[in-house]
Amino acid sequence: MDTIKKTGLVALAVFIVAVSVIILTISALTGKGDEPVKEEQDTAKTTTTATEPTQDEIVAPFEISISSGAPTIAVGDQTVLSAVLTPAQPRVKVCWYSEDTNVVVVTTDGIATGVSEGSAQLKVVCINVDEKNPEYSLPSATYSISVVAATGETGNQVIYDRPPRGNQDLIVVNTSSQLSASYTPTVKQVPESIPATKVCYLTPEALQAYTEMLAAFKKANVGDVYIISAYRSYKKQSELFTEQIKIFTDQGYDEASAREAAMTTVNPPGCSEHQLGLTIDLSTDGTTQHDFGSLAQGKWFLNNAHRYGFILRYPADKVSITGIAYEPWHYRYVGVEHANYIYSHDLCLEEYIQLQ
Ligand SMILES: [Zn+2]
Numbered sequence: 001m002d003t004i005k006k007t008g009l010v011a012l013a014v015f016i017v018a019v020s021v022i023i024l025t026i027s028a029l030t031g032k033g034d035e036p037v038k039e040e041q042d043t044a045k046t047t048t049t050a051t052e053p054t055q056d057e058i059v060a061p062f063e064i065s066i067s068s069g070a071p072t073i074a075v076g077d078q079t080v081l082s083a084v085l086t087p088a089q090p091r092v093k094v095c096w097y098s099e100d101t102n103v104v105v106v107t108t109d110g111i112a113t114g115v116s117e118g119s120a121q122l123k124v125v126c127i128n129v130d131e132k133n134p135e136y137s138l139p140s141a142t143y144s145i146s147v148v149a150a151t152g153e154t155g156n157q158v159i160y161d162r163p164p165r166g167n168q169d170l171i172v173v174n175t176s177s178q179l180s181a182s183y184t185p186t187v188k189q190v191p192e193s194i195p196a197t198k199v200c201y202l203t204p205e206a207l208q209a210y211t212e213m214l215a216a217f218k219k220a221n222v223g224d225v226y227i228i229s230a231y232r233s234y235k236k237q238s239e240l241f242t243e244q245i246k247i248f249t250d251q252g253y254d255e256a257s258a259r260e261a262a263m264t265t266v267n268p269p270g271c272s273e274h275q276l277g278l279t280i281d282l283s284t285d286g287t288t289q290h291d292f293g294s295l296a297q298g299k300w301f302l303n304n305a306h307r308y309g310f311i312l313r314y315p316a317d318k319v320s321i322t323g324i325a326y327e328p329w330h331y332r333y334v335g336v337e338h339a340n341y342i343y344s345h346d347l348c349l350e351e352y353i354q355l356q
Pocket residue numbers: 229274279280281329330
């Protein structure tokens with residue numbers, strides 16, 4: 001019996017090894033797999049600015065595709081274009097140029113600015129190629145962009161389509177100024193001592209500022225307040241948006257109309273500033289309160305939040321500039337100095353960043 005068992009085990013082991021070799025060979029040949037593709041995209045995204053090639057030779061053939069950029073911008077507005085090389089090519093850099101600089105200009109690393117109304121093609125080509133392999137035909141890609149008339153108030157707004165660098169306190173996030181799926185700030189869990197309706201996360205500086213603000217709020221003795229939403233990941237926002245679309249498709253809307261209707265109440269993924277980890281939604285009873293601004297608690301935050309670095313992000317009198325309906329519950333951390341200026345000059349964030 002033992003010998004038979006052993007023979008069986010040996011045969012099984014040989015079979016497993018053989019199958020593994022076949023799988024590894026196939027995956028090496030096709031170059032496909034779930035995780036590596038994601039990593040390749042991340043690596044490729046940074047190649048436009050990265051300076052450390054980690055690979056000597058080009059893996060050919062490869063493809064180039066455009067992974068971000070707004071299809072329509074206003075005159076004076078900017079959008080950031082990114083190209084992804086598949087498989088990743090750390091040695092290869094890309095270069096952007098505009099085929100009609102009267103309509104749109106673009107920096108070599110992909111920051112496009114609208115010049116005049118019209119449409120133009122932006123082209124991305126590969127440069128800095130290993131001359132050991134000159135025979136490769138290098139891929140290029142074209143991106144069509146439309147430029148529309150400036151709306152006045154929002155002209156010259158910088159649009160971030162990929163993770164912003166540097167000081168993020170003043171980043172504007174909306175449907176035309178997005179954060180990428182990989183944008184994940186470092187956040188801390190909001191401790192249980194701070195009233196919230198669920199487990200919440202904020203960046204350490206926003207949490208510190210909120211803690212101080214809450215202490216002052218409690219001293220003022222105007223009632224209770226709860227955080228009902230803080231940091232939301234790209235994935236979470238995506239789920240919320242999908243749920244909202246489903247509510248409309250269940251009501252008989254077609255996909256496109258449902259999407260449009262959903263956008264009036266929930267931001268699409270990448271378009272919510274909750275993804276920055278600098279934003280809180282407040283409530284006195286755990287629900288979204290459209291009258292929060294007229295409650296004692298709402299009034300206190302309206303008059304005092306700036307002292308702690310927070311601003312009312314979507315004021316009633318700035319809807320035409322922010323493009324977002326009045327949200328008395330939604331506060332955004334920008335830092336004490338900026339918040340004081342914004343408050344005392346009666347500005348919204350869009351107006352303030354134009355003064356920077
Ligand atoms: Zn909010």
